[in-house]
Amino acid sequence: MKLALRELRRQPGRFVTATVILTLIASLLMLLGGLLDGLLSGATSAVLAQKGELVVYSSTAEDSFQRSRITTDTSATIAAVDGVSDVGGIGVVQLGARVPGNDDRDLLDVVLFGYELPPEGVAAAPPTGQAYADATLEAQGVEKGMTLLLGQARTPVEVIGFVDGLQYSGQGTLWADATTWRGALNANRPGAGVGDGVFQSLVVELDPGTDPAAAASAIDAATDDSTSTLTVVDAANAIGGVEQQRSTFNQIIGVTVIIAIVVVGLFFALLTVERTAMYGVLKAVGARSRTLFGGVVLQAVIVTLIASFIGGSLALALDLAVPPGSIPFTLTPARLITSVVLLLLAAVIGCAFSLRRVLRIDPATAIGSGT
Amino acid sequence: MFLALKEIRRAKIRFALLMGSIGLLVFLILFQQTLQNGLITSFVGAIRNQSAPVLVYSVDGRVNLQGSVITPDLASQIAAVDGVAASGQLGQGTFSAQAGGSTETVGILGYDTEGLGSPDSMVGGRLPTADGEAVALASAAGDGFDIGDTVTIEPGGYEITVVGLAEQIGFQATTTMFTTYPTFEQATTSANPDATSAPPAVITLRPESGVSAAELVSRVNDAVPEADAYTRADAAAETPGVAQVQQSFNIIFLLYGLVIPLVTGLFFLIITLQKAGSLTLLRAIGVPGSRLVRSLIAQVVVVLAVGIAIGIALYTPLSRQQLGGIPLSFQTGAVVFWSVLLMVLGVFSSLFAARRVLAIDPIEATTGAGVGR
Numbered sequence: 001m002k003l004a005l006r007e008l009r010r011q012p013g014r015f016v017t018a019t020v021i022l023t024l025i026a027s028l029l030m031l032l033g034g035l036l037d038g039l040l041s042g043a044t045s046a047v048l049a050q051k052g053e054l055v056v057y058s059s060t061a062e063d064s065f066q067r068s069r070i071t072t073d074t075s076a077t078i079a080a081v082d083g084v085s086d087v088g089g090i091g092v093v094q095l096g097a098r099v100p101g102n103d104d105r106d107l108l109d110v111v112l113f114g115y116e117l118p119p120e121g122v123a124a125a126p127p128t129g130q131a132y133a134d135a136t137l138e139a140q141g142v143e144k145g146m147t148l149l150l151g152q153a154r155t156p157v158e159v160i161g162f163v164d165g166l167q168y169s170g171q172g173t174l175w176a177d178a179t180t181w182r183g184a185l186n187a188n189r190p191g192a193g194v195g196d197g198v199f200q201s202l203v204v205e206l207d208p209g210t211d212p213a214a215a216a217s218a219i220d221a222a223t224d225d226s227t228s229t230l231t232v233v234d235a236a237n238a239i240g241g242v243e244q245q246r247s248t249f250n251q252i253i254g255v256t257v258i259i260a261i262v263v264v265g266l267f268f269a270l271l272t273v274e275r276t277a278m279y280g281v282l283k284a285v286g287a288r289s290r291t292l293f294g295g296v297v298l299q300a301v302i303v304t305l306i307a308s309f310i311g312g313s314l315a316l317a318l319d320l321a322v323p324p325g326s327i328p329f330t331l332t333p334a335r336l337i338t339s340v341v342l343l344l345l346a347a348v349i350g351c352a353f354s355l356r357r358v359l360r361i362d363p364a365t366a367i368g369s370g371t
Numbered sequence: 372m373f374l375a376l377k378e379i380r381r382a383k384i385r386f387a388l389l390m391g392s393i394g395l396l397v398f399l400i401l402f403q404q405t406l407q408n409g410l411i412t413s414f415v416g417a418i419r420n421q422s423a424p425v426l427v428y429s430v431d432g433r434v435n436l437q438g439s440v441i442t443p444d445l446a447s448q449i450a451a452v453d454g455v456a457a458s459g460q461l462g463q464g465t466f467s468a469q470a471g472g473s474t475e476t477v478g479i480l481g482y483d484t485e486g487l488g489s490p491d492s493m494v495g496g497r498l499p500t501a502d503g504e505a506v507a508l509a510s511a512a513g514d515g516f517d518i519g520d521t522v523t524i525e526p527g528g529y530e531i532t533v534v535g536l537a538e539q540i541g542f543q544a545t546t547t548m549f550t551t552y553p554t555f556e557q558a559t560t561s562a563n564p565d566a567t568s569a570p571p572a573v574i575t576l577r578p579e580s581g582v583s584a585a586e587l588v589s590r591v592n593d594a595v596p597e598a599d600a601y602t603r604a605d606a607a608a609e610t611p612g613v614a615q616v617q618q619s620f621n622i623i624f625l626l627y628g629l630v631i632p633l634v635t636g637l638f639f640l641i642i643t644l645q646k647a648g649s650l651t652l653l654r655a656i657g658v659p660g661s662r663l664v665r666s667l668i669a670q671v672v673v674v675l676a677v678g679i680a681i682g683i684a685l686y687t688p689l690s691r692q693q694l695g696g697i698p699l700s701f702q703t704g705a706v707v708f709w710s711v712l713l714m715v716l717g718v719f720s721s722l723f724a725a726r727r728v729l730a731i732d733p734i735e736a737t738t739g740a741g742v743g744r
Contacts, residue, residue, distance in 0.1 A: 017637045021630065028626045035619060060525040062467045062476050069563070094438060096431040104596055105430055109611070152431045152440050152597075188431075188440065190567040191464060191559045198565065241612075244544065248406070252623065255399050262392045263634065269388070270641045328615075 004295030018267040026311025033335040036249035038328035044236035046168040049119040052203035055235035063238035065092040072197040083210035088117030089199030093185040098149040111168040114181020125177035137172035139324040151188030264350025272354040284363035304347040308340040375666040397682025404705040407620040409697040415607040417542035420492040423575030424584040427600040434609045436463040454582040459487030460571035469523040471515020478547040481555020487575040496535030505550035506535035510698040527561030636720025643724040654733040671721040
């Protein structure tokens with residue numbers, strides 16, 4: 001082990017190439033992970049912030065807010081189900097917003113939520129015609145007190161404050177009362193309008209200790225299966241494109257890990273070939289194959305840790321440099337740790353390709369060829 | 372050259388490992404290129420493969436069929452622009468539907484004028500001629516969208532019969548159907564009785580003879596402040612999400628494009644260092660440096676060619692599959708582009724090893740030093 005560390009110290013140039021490539025791979029891994037987390041957060045954070053445990057859609061809606069309709073009767077039925085402590089309607093409409101001072105064609109993409117039960121970080125529903133705005137909209141020029149004109153119908157909504165981390169489908173959100181939302185929806189989307197009292201979905205809060213899965217089944221049974229009830233996490237995953245994004249990025253991340261295994265395997269296999277004579281001598285003087293292979297693994301782990309550190313620093317720098325509302329990039333400690341663990345795993349697996357060569361070294365032959 | 376090939380034969384595992392690695396990387400690049408194209412086609416194929424050369428959204432629509440609403444007044448203003456030969460309307464809605472025994476998400480596009488919003492990539496059957504008929508995405512034929520199948524809109528139970536199939540007409544990664552405008556209206560009111568109307572999402576235009584599509588786009592945008600006109604290709608490219616998908620993939624391609632030459636270059640550099648003694652000896656007995664470099668480059672070309680061939684061989688069968696509902700297709704252009712680019716970059720990366728070879732001083736054969744020093 002000491003020999004492996006000494007070689008790293010005395011001949012760092014030998015490991016620079018592997019470190020550079022692994023740094024690229026580490027950066028790629030963290031970049032991909034950060035992009036995935038950013039995209040998912042941008043698509044789902046408004047739903048995940050709901051304080052309730054369950055989200056109820058109509059059964060024919062395929063768990064889509066836009067296609068779901070919940071009437072007041074259904075809402076009353078659900079409120080009476082055992083274990084349900086509170087029920088609140090929620091609705092969504094995606095519109096272009098005209099910002100005062102901006103060009104007529106320079107619109108902002110916004111998602112107007114109408115709500116009854118406030119999500120995390122949002123106060124109770126404001127008076128009709130007013131809304132809280134997600135902070136990403138502030139980064140795009142929206143200010144407190146501004147009146148945004150939504151959609152073709154120019155529905156006015158005054159921004160009375162900002163909330164953090166509530167995006168939907170990659171867009172900033174506005175949080176208003178049901179009347180404001182219903183008015184904007186019916187005026188701007190006549191084909192998707194809703195009647196008085198109708199919401200697209202319901203957020204359901206449960207009594208403490210109630211099993212969400214059992215409550216979801218009870219709700220659907222109480223409505224004769226005219227509803228489809230999901231946990232908040234499942235509702236977030238049901239947003240269009242979320243699962244596709246996750247599976248695509250996870251496949252790419254998996255492939256990148258395979259590349260890391262190949263790269264580490266290739267480099268340490270070659271280094272082992274280069275050091276055959278030296279290993280022969282070491283074996284001749286009593287070094288065990290286990291010790292020699294342990295040295296190779298140690299070197300790979302150190303090189304990987306250095307590469308991960310540099311890659312992580314680059315990813316962190318990118319995370320700090322990216323302004324809110326631009327590239328959907330979010331770097332979390334969990335993502336950094338997962339990426340480093342994956343790379344270390346790849347390094348150890350890659351090194352295993354050298355094990356056979358180390359075991360095969362014959363001290364006598366090696367000494368002969370070496371001399 | 373003989374020596375170069377002989378060395379590859381003698382060190383099969385070493386070179387096979389590199390060829391396999393390059394093959395895997397090439398496969399990944401080609402696969403992701405195909406996935407990107409398939410993904411984008413499934414998002415905006417319906418726009419690319421409809422027949423109208425110009426699409427006009429409302430400014431509020433943000434180049435999104437799902438967000439754009441055209442009022443009758445706006446439609447009249449657009450149709451009156453100088454240079455418009457004909458105009459039509461195209462509506463879009465996303466519905467839940469029963470098809471093939473299961474509930475599917477279906478995108479429906481309704482057009483009122485053939486040649487202005489109708490699909491132009493038909494592969495079977497015919498265009499709808501009556502209400503309740505539609506052309507469906509060909510790749511979804513096996514899922515209850517084949518000619519003769521009935522698709523039932525939920526809720527409401529409105530039935531649409533598939534009478535034709537067209538390829539690459541996906542929209543927002545859903546199974547998509549093109550139908551008549553009245554059918555689209557009936558599907559909308561069937562699914563949502565609260566709907567007060569089903570206005571068009573875009574106005575489709577055909578320019579007069581002598582007026583290009585791009586010119587008509589400018590005229591519409593200049594004349595109607597509430598209109599947002601695009602050529603067909605621009606409308607597809609500007610659809611929200613398309614540019615982001617392309618940017619994300621481009622970053623990944625760039626990184627993969629860096630990894631392959633790096634792996635190749637470093638591999639041959641290490642091999643050169645390992646052969647230091649032999650190369651010095653060859654130089655000492657009179658072999659010119661240029662010949663050794665040619666030998667090195669020959670090895671690089673062989674390794675890259677075999678690696679690229681492995682990658683293409685792995686990619687070919689996969690490119691004919693569907694991935695998560697996204698139909699893939701063999702991208703000849705991508706294969707040629709990446710093969711040439713990676714070959715050039717790979718050969719270029721071997722110049723570091725070539726530099727080492729040329730730096731060999733034959734006299735060092737007598738002192739034991741070589742390229743490694």
